[in-house]
Amino acid sequence: MAATTSDAGTRRDFLYVASGAMGAVGVAAVAWPLIDQMNPSAAALALGTSEIEIASIQSGQQIVFKHRGLPLFVRRRTPAEIASAKAVDVNSLPDPLARNAALPDNTPATDASRAVKPEWLVLIGVCTHLGCTPTVSAAQQPQGEYGGWLCHCHGSAYDTAGRIRKGPAPSNLAVPAYTFMSDTRIKVG
Amino acid sequence: MSGPSTYNPKSGLEKWIDSRLPLPRLMHDTISTFPTPRNLNIWYTFGGILTFCLAVQIVTGIVLAMHYVASANLAFNSVEAIMRDVNYGWLIRYVHANGASMFFLAVYIHMFRGLYYGSYKAPRELIWIIGVLIYLLLMATAFFGYVLPWGQMSFWGATVITNMFSAVPVVGQAIATWLWGDFAVGDATLNRFFSLHYLLPFIIAGVVGLHIWALHVPGNNNPLGIDVKSPQDTVPFHPYYTVKDAFYLVCFVILFAGFVFFEPDFFGNPDNYQPANPLVTPPEIVPEWYLLPFYAMLRSIPDKLLGVIVMAGAIVTLVFIPWLDTSRVRSCRFRPLMKQFFWAFAVVCVILGYCGAQSVEATAFGVPLVWVARIATLYYFAYFWLIMPIIGLIETPKKLPPSIAQSVLGDSAVTSAE
Numbered sequence: 001m002a003a004t005t006s007d008a009g010t011r012r013d014f015l016y017v018a019s020g021a022m023g024a025v026g027v028a029a030v031a032w033p034l035i036d037q038m039n040p041s042a043a044a045l046a047l048g049t050s051e052i053e054i055a056s057i058q059s060g061q062q063i064v065f066k067h068r069g070l071p072l073f074v075r076r077r078t079p080a081e082i083a084s085a086k087a088v089d090v091n092s093l094p095d096p097l098a099r100n101a102a103l104p105d106n107t108p109a110t111d112a113s114r115a116v117k118p119e120w121l122v123l124i125g126v127c128t129h130l131g132c133t134p135t136v137s138a139a140q141q142p143q144g145e146y147g148g149w150l151c152h153c154h155g156s157a158y159d160t161a162g163r164i165r166k167g168p169a170p171s172n173l174a175v176p177a178y179t180f181m182s183d184t185r186i187k188v189g
Numbered sequence: 190m191s192g193p194s195t196y197n198p199k200s201g202l203e204k205w206i207d208s209r210l211p212l213p214r215l216m217h218d219t220i221s222t223f224p225t226p227r228n229l230n231i232w233y234t235f236g237g238i239l240t241f242c243l244a245v246q247i248v249t250g251i252v253l254a255m256h257y258v259a260s261a262n263l264a265f266n267s268v269e270a271i272m273r274d275v276n277y278g279w280l281i282r283y284v285h286a287n288g289a290s291m292f293f294l295a296v297y298i299h300m301f302r303g304l305y306y307g308s309y310k311a312p313r314e315l316i317w318i319i320g321v322l323i324y325l326l327l328m329a330t331a332f333f334g335y336v337l338p339w340g341q342m343s344f345w346g347a348t349v350i351t352n353m354f355s356a357v358p359v360v361g362q363a364i365a366t367w368l369w370g371d372f373a374v375g376d377a378t379l380n381r382f383f384s385l386h387y388l389l390p391f392i393i394a395g396v397v398g399l400h401i402w403a404l405h406v407p408g409n410n411n412p413l414g415i416d417v418k419s420p421q422d423t424v425p426f427h428p429y430y431t432v433k434d435a436f437y438l439v440c441f442v443i444l445f446a447g448f449v450f451f452e453p454d455f456f457g458n459p460d461n462y463q464p465a466n467p468l469v470t471p472p473e474i475v476p477e478w479y480l481l482p483f484y485a486m487l488r489s490i491p492d493k494l495l496g497v498i499v500m501a502g503a504i505v506t507l508v509f510i511p512w513l514d515t516s517r518v519r520s521c522r523f524r525p526l527m528k529q530f531f532w533a534f535a536v537v538c539v540i541l542g543y544c545g546a547q548s549v550e551a552t553a554f555g556v557p558l559v560w561v562a563r564i565a566t567l568y569y570f571a572y573f574w575l576i577m578p579i580i581g582l583i584e585t586p587k588k589l590p591p592s593i594a595q596s597v598l599g600d601s602a603v604t605s606a607e
Binding site: 035126134152 | 352368369467472488
């Protein structure tokens with residue numbers, strides 16, 4: 001029975017490895033529910049859409065709404081603000097991508113791809129650095145050097161199209177997917 | 190020093206217990222007769238003080254949890270109810286809140302003590318590394334705890350800290366979402382932070398056990414940094430150091446009580462007396478004082494990922510200190526060059542803390558603080574990665590005394606004792 005003895009070793013090894021592998025699969029199968037329970041539940045994922053009345057917003061003014069638990073900026077830009085946003089060379093921007101949920105990922109960050117209607121700029125008001133809400137710049141009270149927003153937490157400055165120009169934030173303020181229901185009403189999400 | 194046990198059970202009951210569960214033997218060997226260098230100074234009493242701090246936080250924390258409600262809608266009001274309605278709730282909460290600051294005060298003194306006297310050097314590397322782990326756990330626990338009152342600073346502090354994970358390439362945003370359990374800091378986040386805030390102190394207690402266990406193998410380092418050579422160099426832990434520790438603990442508690450009863454909001458931020466508002470960030474986001482140096486580092490780097498790496502690196506660096514210090518002499522008492530760099534390092538840490546507390550665009554004497562913080566950050570890293578290895582090689586240390594006993598008692602005492 002010489003064959004059996006040489007054979008027995010490999011057979012035992014196989015059983016060890018196989019049961020070890022099954023054990024690892026079992027541990028992973030038990031661990032996953034414990035990890036995944038921390039992710040957003042279906043209720044949190046079933047995100048609502050928000051319909052927002054924008055008629056009352058004056059030129060040069062911004063109003064902050066709450067959308068999916070986050071601040072949503074709706075800013076009615078002045079002609080000067082639109083002109084300054086359009087004058088920027090896209091290739092000179094720290095983040096040359098549009099970051100517009102309604103457009104493909106590689107769309108350049110021109111003003112037209114940031115705002116569907118130039119007068120209305122709709123943004124998620126979350127600084128792309130560490131999540132603070134940036135302060136809007138107004139004629140009476142300028143914030144930052146670029147006329148858009150300044151995040152006071154760590155000094156990121158955004159321009160009048162919500163594009164990052166200076167500071168630690170890596171990307172432009174996100175533009176959510178939204179549509180105009182009428183001239184004075186938008187639907188976000 | 191973990192030599193043969195000197196425990197000698199006297200009564201029949203002690204013998205009976207000892208042969209079944211040698212717990213009295215463990216207590217006897219590690220606490221009462223444990224041989225301890227006879228020259229330990231005030232800075233060596235902070236280990237005991239820290240154990241006290243941990244006990245205070247656990248006891249007051251368990252009581253607070255009986256009245257606190259971890260819900261985004263109710264948390265702020267439940268904390269106000271603790272302050273106003275619960276019998277002695279104000280006292281227990283102020284002890285807990287100030288206790289966190291006192292804990293960090295003691296931990297920083299304890300760590301600087303270790304740095305100065307070279308307590309991390311062989312054979313005590315693992316004691317040091319376990320200590321760094323405790324420090325990390327402590328910061329996590331303090332952060333979770335700070336979120337619970339659900340004030341403005343709680344909410345936005347949680348937002349900023351958890352967003353740091355979004356700097357990780359590719360999976361960063363998914364990690365942040367996983368931490369929040371939602372698309373922003375909210376109810377789910379508050380609940381899990383409460384759960385972890387309750388859990389971590391018990392983990393810390395366990396790791397403190399390892400810290401002390403590791404300490405009891407080589408025994409204490411001492412201000413001279415030389416090894417214990419004979420029984421003459423040591424005294425039993427009890428009563429010598431139990432009494433010394435107790436005395437300085439009382440001094441520490443006087444300071445602690447001073448804050449609790451006379452300046453209970455000294456370390457707090459007034460913004461945290463406003464309920465959390467997810468739409469408005471307070472003008473200045475400032476962490477608690479004990480995290481300010483790291484916060485200053487984060488803010489001084491104009492790049493998100495790099496900023497987070499530098500901040501994490503500042504803590505990870507501590508793990509490598511035992512191998513970065515190339516000197517054969519432990520204590521800075523005998524290291525004339527290193528001593529100067531050490532004190533410069535201590536000052537730099539304070540400067541970093543100051544910079545972290547100021548606004549992003551602040552200046553001092555016309556110099557933007559962000560530049561001050563950058564230079565200080567540079568020194569922080571240079572201290573460990575350049576100065577420590579190089580000075581250890583080029584420095585000529587002063588002559589070490591032959592023994593602890595001789596240094597403390599003088600030549601005559603040693604001879605006469607022999």
